[in-house]
Amino acid sequence: MKTNSEPKTGGLAGVNAGQTAICSVGKEHDSLTYRGYSIDELVAFADFEEVAYLLIYGELPNKKQLQNFQAEFIQGQRIPDHVRKLLEQLPASSKTMDVLRTSCSVLGSFEPETSKHSQVQIATRLMPYLASCLFYWYFFAVKLQVKEVISNQPTLAGHILYLLKGKAATSEEIQSLKSSLILYAEHEFNASTFAARVCVSTGTDFYSPITAAIATLGGPLHGGANEAALRLIQSFSDPDEAEKGVLQMLAEKKLIMGFGHRVYTTSDPRSKFVKQIANLDRSEAGVHYFAIAERIEQVMGREKKLFTNLDFYSSLVYNSFDFAVEMFTPLFVFARVAGWSAHIMEQRANNKLIRPDAEYIGPALRKYVPLEARK
């Protein structure tokens, strides 16, 4: 997610790159809808799995459909033996996003897309599978433990928290995490989704665009922003120091991660929810970081008229769960697989190769000089 304000020129800003029926962003007063449903209602009433189903299939599931989806979801928690061995080769120094990129790429070799293993099945499989792979690798390589990755939890939030803690989470914990996952599930033609659409527009299999999307989400101007936001908040020891530090950064024209958005103009409609969830953490550390975060928010509003985006307070939500900061962007991935998958299917259903033009600004035609004559 891009932060801070910028003119809408270059980088295809403001350029219509295609049609979508999945998500409307900022159409009315910085609103956000998935398939016509306001995220306000989805966060308040729906489970993540209903939202994932909605994105992938276009409609909310009935009871039977949701049950089947969740059964498939539990099936999807397993890691094939060869993938497990392969994950064991990856060094402890690997970046978590690199592990996910590889985990997605290799599954294409073991469970290729076929008429019997269809795109909707792969989409459903990848959400729990990627979480299983990351935590398996993390515990194996970093903590030197072999982790059981089949949680039998029927929800993504429950599965992730089980993998983190080694036991079932409370329903309050699952509620908090699922709200964040719903907010991260989809966001129109953001960079990773657009990369996925460019990729699949050449007619690739399903794993290719998801791998490309994971590769793209890792950048600090996109998914990496939630990690950067926590590091910023934690770099200050109290609100006054934060105020001074942020003013200093602004004077040095440094980018403050977690603020502003390419598409929204006055606020990020997702931000209020994560701020509210972050404020539920009444632990000493939770209260401490929240106070620092609020002060940074005030300073940015006052000095730059910039609002917090989803990533800013999400970082405190994830921190309150004791996720290592390296797990923040992967949490974004697990959820966004739903949105990416919906876009891949939409691109396929009415495909046109995505191949723009470029403006050439290089050297004019010049004569080849043989190697011997070069200085």
Added chain:
Amino acid sequence: MKTNSEPKTGGLAGVNAGQTAICSVGKEHDSLTYRGYSIDELVAFADFEEVAYLLIYGELPNKKQLQNFQAEFIQGQRIPDHVRKLLEQLPASSKTMDVLRTSCSVLGSFEPETSKHSQVQIATRLMPYLASCLFYWYFFAVKLQVKEVISNQPTLAGHILYLLKGKAATSEEIQSLKSSLILYAEHEFNASTFAARVCVSTGTDFYSPITAAIATLGGPLHGGANEAALRLIQSFSDPDEAEKGVLQMLAEKKLIMGFGHRVYTTSDPRSKFVKQIANLDRSEAGVHYFAIAERIEQVMGREKKLFTNLDFYSSLVYNSFDFAVEMFTPLFVFARVAGWSAHIMEQRANNKLIRPDAEYIGPALRKYVPLEARK
């Protein structure tokens, strides 16, 4: 590479997505230049390594620079032990492009980009490394042989042919293959390059956009076209049958791979070179396939006013070397790493997040219906 004619609407066709100094495509009578040099001269006079250097560094190398580049190139042929073990886990049924996608992704865990392991080093490393990985996996999984992958050949063509044959190739063979590699090295904002630029625009490491590009190149509307072209040519037993078959396919509105181009209007400036090289193969099979290919070319010109693109006769060139058809698109990858790398560096040097808008055509705002009330 997209084939057949299509209106220039949608898929960002004709939309300027940014500036580039690397390559001009179709500016004057369907010409093609790399950094201002006509590909006619580069194919005639340059080695692939000079061209790769030119693309990456912006200028042709002098003798010393070329020597250093080739020394680095030979160093880059090695596969780390853990990557070797990891490749041994991949099944023989893997698609070659999936193996390359994974090979690129995992190297990011072992040789991450740092200030000491810079983007130009990674770019140079990836060309021989990817070839080594693919042939190592291919011989291990498919042929059940453990392959030595360090050829000590100072050229990409020489390295690839050594890996294929297990011995050094003749200089004529190396010349033929290097011409094809030069032609495949770069092509402006094609889909895989554009995917790489979208990816790196979020601030990722270097392996991410190359992984995304490999993922994108695999599609039949892009790099996969050379494989499809050979399969088409080989599906006919003689020119007359080819004529009948192609007419039939056209009547059924089937896509004929290897014809037409999104950017070129009257011819693909690369096509004449590969046709010429394909015609050097005077073996019985070579002459036979060439005759069929020429007839398909005539029919497409007569019936659809479409010209062959790079992929069409390249397929015969690669076939004449006894590359398995599954190796054709990977050969494209090994060469195109040079162009992708140049674009990644160019995007980084003047970065702006690539994030277009979309036109929303989905359902209007609708009220959430609780699970119990859904039919």
